[in-house]
Amino acid sequence: MFDIASIVVTFAIMLTLYRAIKGPTVYDRVLAANAIGTKAVVILVLIGFAYGRPHFLDLAVVYTLINFIATIAFLKYREMGRLD
């Protein structure tokens, strides 16, 4: 069950990667990267359940925060030209 769900989410990641590579503007790529990050958290939790390792959940929490902060930091750099 968990392995089938993780295969489906991997397929969705591959579809989103098309937009991240081809996207006409920078913001399309940022959006696709954010969506890929969310799906990566889901796949991390699913693999943790499939292998019976609940330690992966802590990594998922950290990855969620890093994904959000990376998106905001990139947008701020893009808008203001600096990060301070």
Place this chain on the structure above:
Amino acid sequence: MDIKTIICGVFLGIGCFFVVVTAIGIVRFPDFFSRLHPAGKTDTVGQALIFIGLMVYEGFSLISVKLFIIMVLIFIASPTATHAVAQAAFLKGIIPWKKKEKK
């Protein structure tokens, strides 16, 4: 088969459906501002359904509390990031897509 496993399977199936619909929407929509719709809303619902299914499968323990924390974090962070992307793109002057008029 256990009833918990069946409920978990149903939630996982609906969540995977939403996640795949998100990916198809990001690929197929014609414009940046219309691509924000699947990325902001459908993705959040899809991951929330998958995490609710895993919480039902696990029962009440430390693991399900961690799953709930991850779910709430993504529920707050993902629409906020989408809104930030939309505002940055709008301030940079990207023109929204319109349907072509027939001449």
